[in-house]
Amino acid sequence: MVDLTGRTALVTGGMQGVGRGVARAFARAGARIALNDLPGRDASAVLAELAELGAGGVQYFGADLEQPAQIDAMLAQVAAWGAVDILVNNAGIGQTGPLADLPRAVWDRVLAINLSAPFALMQGLLPGMSARGYGRVINVASIHGLVGNPGKAAYATAKHGLVGLSRVAAMEYAEAGSRMSGGVTVNAICPGWVDTPLVQSMVAARQDALGTTREEAIANLLGTKQPTRRGIDPEEIGAMALWLTDPLSHNVTGAALPLDGGWTAH
Known part of the structure; x- marks a missing residue:
């Protein structure tokens, strides 16, 4: 059983769905949970749930990840609360429609939240993970980070980009830490229909x-x-994410892991 006592995890988009499922898994393992979602949301019920499940501490950090200044402010606030050992880039949006009709503003917003925000958070947190010899970045991509789908130009582009970003970061930090410390890994989970x-x-x-x-x-x-x-239940993704935090998974890095009910087996 993975023990995250003393570890701090930042989970974006953590109020519902996949983010909440991952946060619940980490809480059961004893992690301190820095939960992010949009500013102004009432997170009291979710924080209470995580505390009851066994989290070593819980705190809500509201930030609109479309806004770089709010990302920077959140990073400073989280750093004051505790050094982040595990980053879960889960927050994301999507809008379907033909490529020819996709508004530029929608394209920009999808890429900002789904790809640019993870980049900024990884850039802000990976150096500290490297210095401490342990770190985990778990990017929640999508099956559409591995295959295309009509009507999802912005979403599929962002998720393919997130898989590519994960692979580059994994290579850059591959030698950080050691087997004993757990190393620094960067992986993408690619769920199908959740x-x-x-x-x-x-x-x-x-x-x-x-x-x-x-x-x-x-x-x-x-x-x-x-x-x-x-x-796919969000708890299934939480279980996969939890396994990736285990020091024993130190050689699993740069992977795009399908959790797709056989979608990519076609």
């Missing part, structure tokens, strides 16, 4: 369009891509 509010809305739309049950709508939606026809 049971999040976004996917739930897609299921509801498919159910209405087909006039079927929710279960039939899920199977119809997933069956076109994900052979298991089972959605």
Whole structure:
């Protein structure tokens, strides 16, 4: 069982979905959790949940990751709370539509939050991880970081970029630390269809369009891509992320790890 007692993890987009699933896994392992989401949100219930699960400490850091100045301010605030050992770049947005009709403002915003923000956070935190000999960057990419999909030009571009950024950073920090200290690794998790509010809305739309049950709508939606026809629970991603924090995983770096129900086995 992975023990994160004494480790501090910064999880972006941590109020719901994948981010919350990862934060829960880390809390059970005893980590201190620096939880990020948009400013002004009431995080009290989530922080209480993480504390009850066993987190060594919890704190909310509101920042709009589209704004570089807010990222810099958050980094300073988190540093005052504790040195970050684990960074989970989970916050992300997406908007579908044909390439020809994609507004430039949407393109810029998707890339800012999904790719530029992870870059800024990695740039700010990786040197400290390297100096301490242990660090983990876990970038939540997507299956669309490995394969394309019509109507997802900005999202797929950002997620492909995040996979590439993970590989470059992994190579640059590969020699940091040691087997004993745990080293510094950078990896990307690439989930398929995850049971999040976004996917739930897609299921509801498919159910209405087909006039079927929710279960039939899920199977119809997933069956076109994900052979298991089972959605992915955020807790599954949390379990994979937790394993990546183990010092024993020090040689797993620069990987783009599919968690996709067989999507990329096609």
